[in-house]
Amino acid sequence: MRGDNSSGEFYSIAISNGFQQVDSGTKMIHLGKNTSSRIISKGIAAGKSQNTYRGLVTAHRKATGARNFTACDSLLIGDKCGAHTVPYIEAKNSSATFEHEATTSKISEDVLFYCIQRGLSQEEAVGLVVNGFVKDVLQQLPMEFAVEAQKLISISLEGSVG
């Protein structure tokens, strides 16, 4: 963000399955004054995969009043996968405000059983929970694309449970 008062947004969903090692993220470079950025990253790890978010947020010496908000949420499916969050934060002036939030949760057996007791199969139950998890990112997408993305997620996770 070079111009004063400019802003940037980054929304992502990263899925890893099988033996994949996924390492993804973004960079937000604040050069102008009063620039702001927002990062919402959702990581889903299944199988024996490792899913890493790696993101750089930096404010230049002259980028006074720079603001960033980062939220990194990870969802684990099964107990053989891992999620990692590696934020790089470089503030070169004292007026920058950078916030970083991270959560990691696992789809619990209780949640799955609740869905299954109401008639969903194991696979449908996982799909429902995953869709809920990525909802705030999918909401940012145009309708047609969100539908495609949802399908893509379920295809990527096929066979990852049970």
Added chain:
Amino acid sequence: MALLEVKDLQVRVEEREILHGLTLTVNEGEIHAIMGPNGSGKSTLSHVIAGKPGYEVTGGQILFKGEDLLEMAAEERAAKGVFLAFQYPVEIPGVATMNFLRTALNAQRKARGEEEFSTPDFLRKVREVSKSLNIPQDMLKRGVNVGFSGGEKKRNEVLQMALFEPSLCILDEMDSGLDIDALRIAADGVNALRSPKRSMVVITHYQRLLNYIVPDVVHVMSKGRVVKSGGKELALELEASGYAQFEDAA
């Protein structure tokens, strides 16, 4: 006609036997209360009937409408009409209650070979049922049970019960975490669902709930068995004398 027959059921959890030969028959349209102290196996029984993983059935059988229930997957049991109202309903963030209800209802209908509900039909049905339970529409837009009060969570369970129209409802400690008013609203909802075609198994520690949901039969469980059965007056007797007398009997 017997809807649910549990015969000499033996269940283990991690090598420890929890139910040691439990027998219970629930006829169509009857309401049975199961009372007993902590650790007597009440919740285990409800979980095994609903098909929760982690329990090993080592003996006995469960028949539902004459079919072997233990042979069925948990979602199949749901589609056949087994409903468990959870003691602690879980939260599912990001999944709107309305969406959840629709997905579940249509999954059950599909499993039974029935046609799925169209959106307008479904909305009409939910509105009708939620109105009778005093559930505001905006509650249905929120994530499943996310940020719901204890009373709202239990009302959401009753809502699903009304919507899915199961033939067997198991209420696992519905009174836990509810104040008197919330309990009355939830119980009224349950009572409205009483029908000659629907049976209920009400699991509770306290007689209080049974003032609202009056059972036909009361069973006392202790140490993994039914040690005494009787009419609704048995619950009052228990309230006065406690469970200790049955501990020795088991």
